[in-house]
Amino acid sequence: MLMTSFPIFGGCICEGVRYKVKGPARCVVHCHCSQCRRSYASLVGTGATIESDHIEIIKGEENLATYEFSPEVRRQFCKKCGCSVLYYDDRYPDVVFYFPSTLDDGIHPGHPEDNEHHVFMDSKASWEEFEDSLPKHAEGVGNAALGTTAT
Numbered sequence: 001m002l003m004t005s006f007p008i009f010g011g012c013i014c015e016g017v018r019y020k021v022k023g024p025a026r027c028v029v030h031c032h033c034s035q036c037r038r039s040y041a042s043l044v045g046t047g048a049t050i051e052s053d054h055i056e057i058i059k060g061e062e063n064l065a066t067y068e069f070s071p072e073v074r075r076q077f078c079k080k081c082g083c084s085v086l087y088y089d090d091r092y093p094d095v096v097f098y099f100p101s102t103l104d105d106g107i108h109p110g111h112p113e114d115n116e117h118h119v120f121m122d123s124k125a126s127w128e129e130f131e132d133s134l135p136k137h138a139e140g141v142g143n144a145a146l147g148t149t150a151t
Helices: 034-039
Strands: 008-011 018-022 027-031 045-051 055-061 064-070 073-078 084-089 095-098 118-121
Touching: 034 045
Parallel strands: 027 118
Antiparallel strands: 008 018, 018 055, 027 045, 045 095, 064 073, 073 084, 084 095
16 A cells, blocks of 8 residues: 655646645546546546645645536636646535646555545446456445545
8 A cells, every 4th residue: 555645745737836735535536427538638537535624725826717517516727727726516515626647746645545436437438448446437436435424
């Protein structure tokens, strides 16, 4: 098991936005829905959940822009370079999603090794194939996996 010492840091491509993560991610999800594929110009959007008070913007809050996918879902990205930084879903108000690919030096986000999932597999690109052993879900994972007590 990988051990990560906290805090850890990350940011966007241009360094216009920097953030600090104060503790381990609760969960990591690899989302294959059409919105994530389009938003991240990739077959998958990977997000980590963390308690809202365990992540903070330490530089460039004024460089963040917000895109609303729907009334309850918002993505924040750097308005200079376009890099996604944070994702909020009002259905899970006690957690924030961040993108572990934006962590410095590719550091492990510290999530439990048994709490990493592929989600929205029913929406994946038809030619996408997987060889890993992570759990695969037709839709999302439940609140317990995300580490939230939301109802």
